[in-house]
Amino acid sequence: MSETNKLSAAAAEQAVGVQASVQDANAQLFASLMNAPNKDPSAVSAESGDAYYQKLVGKKFISPAECDKLMAEGKDAIDPNNTFTVDDLPKNHRYYKEGDMITLDMDESRLNVVLDEASSVCQKVYWG
Secondary structure, eight states, rough: OOHHHHHHHHHHHHHHHHHHHHHHHHHHHHHHTTSOOHHHHHHHSGGGTHHHHHHHHTSSSOOOHHHHHHHHHOOOOTTTEEEEEOGOOOSSSEEEEEOOOOOOOOOOEEEEEEOTTOOOBEEEEEEE
């Protein structure tokens, strides 16, 4: 076997080893995600006594851009009985509309706020 063929065979063996390592790492990551302590969003409800559920669900979210626009127009349309802003959320939060793509990372201290796609009304909240 020529020197070139020996090098090619060694490179091929090394590539197969790297591919197997990547597949193992991906399998481990997938297994850890499947076993992650995801909290069921339905577990946070009026009955659970969660203060953010009581405070947010059923109210319209006013984004920072909308707040700025209202203030620039001299309007004070932020009714705390029917709306909420980022100021009403804990420091560690994310809000998104139903159907949006989100990361699957889990952070038990993060409040997730799920908004209706059309109206921006809060549909549910959950920690994770």
